[in-house]
Amino acid sequence: MQMKKFINDPHHLLPELLEGLALAFPRQVRLVGTNIVARAVPKAAGKVRLVTLGGSGHEPGLSGFVGEGMLDYSVTGEIFAAPGAPRCIEAIQMAAKDSPGVLLVVLNHAGDVLSANITMQAAKKNNIPVQMVLTRDGISYGQNSDSANDRRGLVGCMAVYKVAGAVAEQGDSLDECLRIAQKMEENTRSLAVALRTATHPSTGHTIFELGDDEMEIGMGQHGEAGTGRMKMKSADETAGIMLDMLLENLGVAAGENLLVVLNGSGATTLMELWIVFRAVSKILKARNINLVRSAVGEFITTQEQAGFQIMIARMDTELVRLWDAPSNAPYFVTR
Amino acid sequence: MTEEIGKFELTQMFAAAARKIREQHEYLSQLDSVAGDGDHGSTMLRVVQCMEEASHSDSTENLGSLLRDLGWSVMGVDGGASSALLGTFFSGMGDAAADKKSIDCRELARAFEGGLRAIAKVSRAKPGDKTMMDALDPAVSAFRTMASLDKNVMQAMEEAATAAQAGADSTKNLVARFGRAKFVGEKTLGSPDPGAVSIALLFRGFHEGLLQERRT
Numbered sequence A: 001m002q003m004k005k006f007i008n009d010p011h012h013l014l015p016e017l018l019e020g021l022a023l024a025f026p027r028q029v030r031l032v033g034t035n036i037v038a039r040a041v042p043k044a045a046g047k048v049r050l051v052t053l054g055g056s057g058h059e060p061g062l063s064g065f066v067g068e069g070m071l072d073y074s075v076t077g078e079i080f081a082a083p084g085a086p087r088c089i090e091a092i093q094m095a096a097k098d099s100p101g102v103l104l105v106v107l108n109h110a111g112d113v114l115s116a117n118i119t120m121q122a123a124k125k126n127n128i129p130v131q132m133v134l135t136r137d138g139i140s141y142g143q144n145s146d147s148a149n150d151r152r153g154l155v156g157c158m159a160v161y162k163v164a165g166a167v168a169e170q171g172d173s174l175d176e177c178l179r180i181a182q183k184m185e186e187n188t189r190s191l192a193v194a195l196r197t198a199t200h201p202s203t204g205h206t207i208f209e210l211g212d213d214e215m216e217i218g219m220g221q222h223g224e225a226g227t228g229r230m231k232m233k234s235a236d237e238t239a240g241i242m243l244d245m246l247l248e249n250l251g252v253a254a255g256e257n258l259l260v261v262l263n264g265s266g267a268t269t270l271m272e273l274w275i276v277f278r279a280v281s282k283i284l285k286a287r288n289i290n291l292v293r294s295a296v297g298e299f300i301t302t303q304e305q306a307g308f309q310i311m312i313a314r315m316d317t318e319l320v321r322l323w324d325a326p327s328n329a330p331y332f333v334t335r
Numbered sequence B: 001m002t003e004e005i006g007k008f009e010l011t012q013m014f015a016a017a018a019r020k021i022r023e024q025h026e027y028l029s030q031l032d033s034v035a036g037d038g039d040h041g042s043t044m045l046r047v048v049q050c051m052e053e054a055s056h057s058d059s060t061e062n063l064g065s066l067l068r069d070l071g072w073s074v075m076g077v078d079g080g081a082s083s084a085l086l087g088t089f090f091s092g093m094g095d096a097a098a099d100k101k102s103i104d105c106r107e108l109a110r111a112f113e114g115g116l117r118a119i120a121k122v123s124r125a126k127p128g129d130k131t132m133m134d135a136l137d138p139a140v141s142a143f144r145t146m147a148s149l150d151k152n153v154m155q156a157m158e159e160a161a162t163a164a165q166a167g168a169d170s171t172k173n174l175v176a177r178f179g180r181a182k183f184v185g186e187k188t189l190g191s192p193d194p195g196a197v198s199i200a201l202l203f204r205g206f207h208e209g210l211l212q213e214r215r216t
Helices: A013-024 A085-096 A110-125 A156-170 A174-186 A235-250 A270-286 A317-324 B007-032 B040-054 B063-075 B081-096 B105-122 B133-148 B153-173 B180-188 B194-215
Strands: A029-032 A036-039 A049-056 A073-079 A102-107 A130-135 A188-196 A214-217 A228-231 A257-264 A290-297 A306-314 A327-329 A332-334 B004-006 B102-104
Touching: A013 A029, A013 A036, A013 A049, A013 A073, A036 A085, A049 A085, A049 A110, A049 A156, A073 A085, A085 A102, A085 A110, A085 B063, A102 A110, A102 A156, A102 A174, A110 A130, A110 B081, A110 B105, A130 A156, A130 A174, A156 A174, A156 A188, A156 A257, A156 A306, A156 A317, A156 A327, A174 A188, A174 A317, A188 A235, A214 A235, A235 A270, A235 A306, A257 A270, A257 A317, A270 A290, A270 A306, A290 A317, B004 B007, B007 B040, B007 B063, B007 B194, B040 B063, B040 B081, B040 B194, B063 B081, B081 B105, B081 B194, B102 B105, B105 B133, B105 B153, B133 B153, B133 B194, B153 B194
Parallel strands: A049 A073, A049 A102, A102 A130, A257 A290
Antiparallel strands: A029 A036, A036 A073, A188 A214, A188 A306, A214 A228, A257 A306, A327 A332, B004 B102
């Protein structure tokens, strides 16, 4: 079957999509080295820099969060594939120039972690001060307790970029940036649901199969199967099932303050996202949990997969202040 | 009889390994489509191209730095976990290999073990997880055993290739427990891991390359 996507050459997706991003946001980002997205105006000397790495095909993630107040560099891999360590090291070296240190933010996926570990070894050998934080927010269906390493990286990385980016912008130390990033990471959980598969833009194959009347909770970022396959449910029912698991996994008690990010997977309408968000908000209210901050939109997608991720994060005044700090990143502007 | 491996032998080994991969790249991609993106074959094509370029006539005669350079160029293939692991393996081999123009069977065994150690430092994948480690680990063990029995490189490589093949075959009966494939779990049963199959092809190629070198 002919793949229906507006592309040119399935083997030139990465350079073309990056070129488009840089042309669309010339005041925020530019391309450097080999497929590395950097800020158009580098951060002032003497401040910690943030670097992330990851495969493409999840636009606007991850490169859409490069900008003042968030990331300094995004090392992009091919579609759904981690970038190799040499380019990550290239970015770390650029980032380390005139900087007291670099914070490497890595989503917990095998390939990304592998490249990140090799990069960290090389940085250590070259005496470049780098600290790494792994984002492990994605819980599995039906598991109330899990070990952090079992959790995959979903949209939670965005919250880490935001708060750690804000601390770095203040001119705080690498240790302080790491502390904030870890605090955010430890207090964040996400859960994904899908109801329609997507097409891999290089191969033209569907990335998973799902019956017409089914949905699946616990999906990974690349359409990896979850364990919660069930008949389609309404927005309210779906939000209820997912939020129950998230609140239990994070151990949220009445009276606590939460940030909720509702992330569309690529083919879910804003209409649906608002209807789901309404349900999330009502459930939290009924449980006396305070919804202190929220974001609804498409942040990290999986092509034209239909579905969404709910991310919850326990917030204190420090994290809320950093979440509110200014950012001009193309896909997360705050003033 | 092949007693020592120098750049000439390495070139022959890499060329034969590249032929093996080129013959099978479509099959490798097909295997990868069970649990992955279906791009393993094309990743491996780029990996073997690096192997051929690394042993090109202009490159260094120093095996340690040749293998280290190869490792970095393989990591730069950007093919996700498989190129990262193979690149790490070669660069670990380079670190463990003496900076010499030729190495004997025991030294090559130590280099292979150095490659495995380098992987263990960056990846938690273990034999039994249905990854390339299921072929690589037994191949290196077999090679080491033969080296410790004072066998020559040819005999050791033949055993390593056989062990790699058996390891790759054994992944048919395993359920993926590592990487992205683990999330499709049972679906991977009955089909071998593409990374392990690639390792078996590489070692088979290494052996054939040595045989060929002997004939000429």
